[in-house]
Amino acid sequence: MRHKASRFEVKIRNRANTPSIVAAAAYCAGGRYRCDRTGQVKNYSRRRDVVSVESIKMPHDPERIWNLASAAEKNPRARLAREILVSLPHELPLETQRVLVRGYCLWLHDRFGISAMAAIHHPLAHGLDDEVVADMIPQTEGRKKPAKPRKDERGNPLNHHVHILCPTRFWDEETQSFGEKIRDLDDVKTGPGCVRQIREEWQRRVNRHLEKAGVKTLVDLRSYEAAAAAGDAPEGLTPQPKLGPRNAARGRRREQETGRDDTFLGQARAKTRAANEALWQSWLILRDAEREKARLERSHRIAAETEAARRAEAAEAEAKIDTAETAAARAEAIAAAPHLDALDPQPAAIAWAEGRLKAEIEPESDRTLDPETETAATPETEQPPKFVMSEKEKKRARPPRQRQRVRGGG
Numbered sequence: 001m002r003h004k005a006s007r008f009e010v011k012i013r014n015r016a017n018t019p020s021i022v023a024a025a026a027y028c029a030g031g032r033y034r035c036d037r038t039g040q041v042k043n044y045s046r047r048r049d050v051v052s053v054e055s056i057k058m059p060h061d062p063e064r065i066w067n068l069a070s071a072a073e074k075n076p077r078a079r080l081a082r083e084i085l086v087s088l089p090h091e092l093p094l095e096t097q098r099v100l101v102r103g104y105c106l107w108l109h110d111r112f113g114i115s116a117m118a119a120i121h122h123p124l125a126h127g128l129d130d131e132v133v134a135d136m137i138p139q140t141e142g143r144k145k146p147a148k149p150r151k152d153e154r155g156n157p158l159n160h161h162v163h164i165l166c167p168t169r170f171w172d173e174e175t176q177s178f179g180e181k182i183r184d185l186d187d188v189k190t191g192p193g194c195v196r197q198i199r200e201e202w203q204r205r206v207n208r209h210l211e212k213a214g215v216k217t218l219v220d221l222r223s224y225e226a227a228a229a230a231g232d233a234p235e236g237l238t239p240q241p242k243l244g245p246r247n248a249a250r251g252r253r254r255e256q257e258t259g260r261d262d263t264f265l266g267q268a269r270a271k272t273r274a275a276n277e278a279l280w281q282s283w284l285i286l287r288d289a290e291r292e293k294a295r296l297e298r299s300h301r302i303a304a305e306t307e308a309a310r311r312a313e314a315a316e317a318e319a320k321i322d323t324a325e326t327a328a329a330r331a332e333a334i335a336a337a338p339h340l341d342a343l344d345p346q347p348a349a350i351a352w353a354e355g356r357l358k359a360e361i362e363p364e365s366d367r368t369l370d371p372e373t374e375t376a377a378t379p380e381t382e383q384p385p386k387f388v389m390s391e392k393e394k395k396r397a398r399p400p401r402q403r404q405r406v407r408g409g410g
Contacts, residue, residue, distance in 0.1 A: 001280050002220040002233075003210070007087035007161075008199050013080045015073075021080040025066040028083075028119040028163040029053045033063040037070050052098055052120040056105040058171045062117055069167045072178045082185070084164040086202060088120065091215050100209055101162050104202060108166070111201075112184055112194065115171045119163045123156060234283035238272050241265065313338050 018024055022035035023042040030050030032043040058065055066081075073080055088097050101118045108114040168186075169178035185194045199221050207218045220227060227233035243251065243265055251261040261270070317337035324330035 001217060001284075002227075003089060003215070003217045005087040005089045005160075005206070006219045006221055007085075008202060008221050009083075009085040010195055010198070011083040011085065013083055013165075015076055015078060015080065018080060021070050022063065022066045024081070024083070025062050025117065025165055028165055029062050029117065030119070031062060033066070035070070036067045049121045049123050050119055051094060051122045052118075054098070054102060054105075054118050056102065056116045056118065057109045058115040058117075058167075059176070065117070065167075066165075068178055069169070072169055079168050079186070081168060082114075082166045084166065084198070086162050086164065088160040088162055089206065089210060089215065089219070090158040090160050091213055092209055094120070094122070096209060096213075097160065097162070100205060101164070104205055105164060107201060107205075108164075108198070111197070113170050113182060114166045116164050116166045119165075121159075121161055121163070123159050234279045236279055237276050240269055240272055243269075 013021055013024060020035045020038050020040065020042070022033050022037075023040070025031075026033040026042040026044050028050075030044050030047040030053070032041065032045045034041045053062075054060070055062070055065070070080060088100075092100070097120055101120065105116040105118055108116060167178060169181055171177075172179045185191050203219055203221045210218055220232070222230075222232075224233060224237040224239065228235045228237070247263070247265050251263050251266045254263055254266065255261045261267070314337075317333065320333040321330060321337065324333050
């Protein structure tokens with residue numbers, strides 16, 4: 001199964017869906033910024049979930065930078081920025097998440113020339129002290145009373161994510177202003193390929209950190225259809241419908257009141273989640289069974305190939321033994337035989353019983369061993385005897401009549 005942090009969205013911020021890019025930056029960074037274009041002040045300094053804000057390859061002055069980005073766009077339908085919203089694995093500590101996000105933003109600048117402002121959000125868990133919460137709230141000038149911590153927690157405390165807000169123009173360090181447009185991501189032909197590279201690079205980086213942390217479940221940013229076509233997911237998985245902030249807040253309220261999200265969308269999501277989990281479990285069982293079957297088939301194939309090769313070598317050695325012309329050549333062929341199957345007497349016994357083997361007994365070999373004068377040595381091979389019969393063994397090997405004569409003295 002894929003990691004729950006498998007979320008990667010690229011949003012286009014333009015004049016239609018974002019009246020003020022400065023306000024969007026204030027929301028991401030949890031600050032109090034004034035928009036020069038609209039004259040409005042957006043104050044999100046009371047937010048408690050912003051734990052890190054960094055500017056990569058541009059000055060860390062979000063209010064001034066995003067006012068410059070807004071002023072650089074004259075077209076009423078212009079694209080103001082791109083927002084990359086990515087989920088962060090909660091198993092990684094905050095410092096590791098910072099290193100991951102910073103390295104990824106540096107890669108974006110090296111690859112496409114994109115500057116960025118990255119804001120990491122950590123929804124706070126229940127039971128924090130008021131002093132700890134007050135220290136984590138950004139302090140602003142002119143605040144008379146300390147901010148009161150919220151008692152109602154906003155969302156899942158494990159929902160760690162980062163907002164990467166990227167201008168659509170190159171930042172010029174010499175002039176301290178925005179220059180030309182970044183056209184690679186806007187082009188109809190090159191844009192989809194660039195977005196695909198951006199997604200794949202994030203997946204590679206976050207999975208590398210998960211492997212270092214010892215997390216077995218990895219992030220997979222592919223769609224269910226693409227993963228199923230590649231054989232990495234079951235077919236028939238249903239994506240979860242997006243709730244939105246209002247429906248999510250309504251579901252959290254119902255969960256706090258009744259213990260479960262009994263709204264229409266909440267029940268639909270629970271049903272979809274249960275169906276997907278059942279598909280995953282059955283698919284994992286079938287996959288393990290198929291892998292075990294493939295392993296056994298491979299083992300049987302290797303065993304059959306090994307047995308065929310062994311039989312071929314044994315047949316070749318037996319043929320050399322049978323075609324040996326002299327006793328020395330036969331002994332050499334027997335010594336060089338790689339398997340004992342070449343000396344298996346069962347095939348020879350079957351062939352003799354069926355009458356296919358004509359074995360002639362040599363007259364010289366048809367005689368009884370005389371224990372008085374001969375030993376167990378083989379004269380043809382000129383090898384020394386493996387043992388020498390003692391006097392006691394020689395007496396036992398004599399015929400019974402001869403032993404009686406020796407006992408009777410005559």
